[in-house]
Amino acid sequence: MIVALKEYEKRKTKYNLLLKKQEKRMNSLSNLRLAVFILGFVILIRMYTLKFYLIFDSVVLVMIILLCYLAHLHKNIENEKKYIAALKGINETSIKRLKGHWKDFQDTGEEFVDENHNYSYDLDIFGKVSLFQWINTCRTYVGRQRLKEILTKKPENEQIIHDRQCAVTELGAKIHFRQRLEAEAKIICNDKQDTKELFAWIKEKNDYILKNKIIWILRVLSIVTGITSLTLIVRIIDYVIAVLLDTSTSAPKIFYIIPYYIPIFFILVQCVILRIKREDRMKNLIIAEKYNYSIKTYRNMLKHIEKHKFKSKYIIDLCKTLYDNDAKSAYKQIDTFSKICESIVSRRNTLYPILNSILMLEYHWTISIEKWKIKAGDDFEKWLVIIGELEALCSIANIKYDNPHWSMPKIVAGASMITAKNMGHPLLGEKRVCNNLNIEEPYQVALITGSNMSGKSTFMRTVGINIILAYAGAPVCADEFCCTIMDLYSCMRTSDNLGQSISSFYAEILKIKNIVEASKEGKKVLFLLDEIFKGTNSKDRHTGAMILVKQLSRTGNLGFISTHDLELGEMANDKDSKIKNYHFSEYYRDNKIYFDYKLKSGISPTRNALYLMKLAGIEIEENNEDE
Incomplete structure (x- = not known):
């Protein structure tokens, strides 16, 4: 990261100096154009007063050619300046990304937010403070659409991911190519124009x-009309000059051979x-x-x-x-x-x-x-x-x-599995806490318990977003990472939809239904469930959760379920259980609560809800707390 930051800062300084040079060149050219115009104007007046009309015409021609050439040079330098400014801006953006200021980037991919997608809404793939906002450098409509597809569609096989990994590794080293490609699109940016x-x-x-007949008729007619009209235009200009200078017409007689009504006739025909x-x-x-x-x-x-x-x-x-x-x-x-x-x-x-x-x-x-x-x-x-x-x-x-220290994941065939060493959430920067993970046969469900705010949901999002990066061919935020290709589903965020008369509980049921149906279809499913059935009473929640966990664990899927229902953890003691218990915990110091966000084996031994209520000013009686 330090190497990348130094490179971006060096490039920013380089392009800043080039911008200043281009500005000086543009100012010099502007002054030169003004000088040519003034000098030419003075010479023209002098030649006209001396009645050197031939020299007068020559100076006019030279002035036009010279001013056009200088204007062309000015335009080229202006285009180069835009290009350099784009490159400077790209490096400034890269520095912001490395320093954690990417949350201010304008392009959040908000139009791609889909609450009904299998996982993108729950895992913050699009929208404010999203994966898309963090990584996107696409400046064209087709580029943004393709990045969206990569982040939301499962690759067909391991070879596709391997090929992407090789391409990403090569392009990662080609900073010049990447920045120039982005600059080309950034200069004339129209990334929202549908193709x-x-x-x-x-x-x-x-x-x-x-x-062919139509083409030839049109071409011949255009040429004839163009030539005849030229004679008419020259005659009109010659007449205007003669009137202004109070002289007789001086255009060659050849321009007067064709009668004026012939070009007018052809023009009228063409208008029809x-x-x-x-x-x-x-x-x-x-x-x-x-x-x-x-x-x-x-x-x-x-x-x-x-x-x-x-x-x-x-x-x-x-x-x-x-x-x-x-x-x-x-x-x-x-x-x-x-x-x-x-x-x-x-x-x-x-x-x-x-x-x-x-x-x-x-x-x-x-x-x-x-x-x-x-x-x-x-x-x-x-x-x-x-x-x-x-x-x-x-x-x-x-x-x-x-992030050169991040690892390229290994994508393997076979039974569903995920193993990771020092895995963290890529969007959390220096605040991230890394954990190890090993979920593979005979275990298929990781049941995560823990107190409020201990890190259960963040951990599941960490798993999900690293899986997405792995499938995209990107390095993942881990020292080591290995997984199989699975269909990712999540149920972590649900809310009431008044427009469709859907409650948050029913919205959760619909998401879980998709997971169950995918399982029945024989797909390899990776599911992330956060506090399932939280919209109903505790008895129904517990019963429903037990049935769902057993059903999903029997199908050979892989999944993570967070819950406050500690009794669910007892399912791991059943014979032939495929459930493995994990938990997050807190500790107290000086009457304050702290979290280490480290994943531990077993059922959570602590609860903090009543303590948090006390902090909120709710009076909790001691006997109630003991109960």
Whole structure:
């Protein structure tokens, strides 16, 4: 962690210095542009007064070229500055994450919160102070969606996890690649823009516009109209200059050969043609303009990805799709598409209506889009899947880089089991207390008792969140960790749902029903149950809990159940019992209560509810306390 912190601070300092240099360059260029304009203006006035019209025209041309070139340089430096600022911001964010200030990050994944999911709501995978908020560095919609899928779906087999682990290990060491990929997306960030509409649009084909006869007619007509209109425009400009300077027209006679009504006629014809199926074309142009920035982002990210050589088989196989299209890379294909979309954005220019009526730009843009769809449209979604996968893997790889002392878990086949050494909750930072764990045959249920606030729920969340990290291919917060692939279910947070007329107790019953049904289907289930049946009377709670524990332990599942019902622990004494008792305890010093949050074997020997009531000011009689 110290090594990572030093690296982030070094990079932050480096990019801060580069930013200052870029600002100086931009200021110098701005001053130079102003100087060129003033000097050129002075020369123009002088040449005009001396009637050196040829020199006057030459200076105008030189000024335009020079100012355009300086403007181009200024734009490039401005883009570089944005890129450097993004890299600086990434390192600042990384420093905050390491120092425990990640709870202030804006992207919490709140839209992914699902109270009905098997475990994500109970284990704080999304939302404020969540796993997603801590690890996410995805800046595109596809990346965030892919990270969400990885954190909420069980991998199919051990090989998938192993492949991810190899990819995460490689990417963890590639800090340059990870930060540059994030910076490319951060510059033009649009991470909430859904891609479904974009994918559907690219799959649509409008073949009518691609008929050779139509294309040739449109091209020839545009060229003829463009040339004839140019003569008309030159004549108009020549006339305006002549009036302003009080001289005769000076344009070459060639521009006066074509009568003015010919270009006007062609323009009128094209205006009529532009009305044909205009709604279809406008849909194309509107969507292209809407997703212009996203497409530009994907282009830049693909360019960065294609520059790198990878060693892990998982990433190599993933990136093969980038070169499947006629030996032309995905970046080059999407670069062509990006340029088309960027030119379409120019519709917002005030001169667009005039240019469109002369050149029929709408048709030519539509033709270009449809040709691109046919050539590369079928691969577009595959390319974005690669971007999303690499973004998600880079988010996970940050864990590997920031926490080099965490271990890569072993994923094994066979009977359900979890073993861990010094396992802690990854989100608790320095406050975490680590515990050892060994749950495997013949035991299948860990029954955890203990007093209030002793750490039972936190421990179960620790198990759950480390299992999720293990399945994601990430290192886990433990010195050693081994487990099998299981379907994770939890029932830890339940609340009344007034909209659906569901009480918290019934909501708990529905969650437990899902666990029981999954068990009956023969799935390997890992369940985390916190204070089951707490919404009913003590007798029914005890009876129901005993029946449920026996049923779940008979199916060959693996699970953790926390309870205040100490009598449940006696089930471990039954013949052939698959239940193992654990507990958390407290101790008292100077009339204060303390917790060590250490997992111990056996049933809890202590209770603290009455003591806590006393602290709250509730008067407890001694004889009642003894009872």
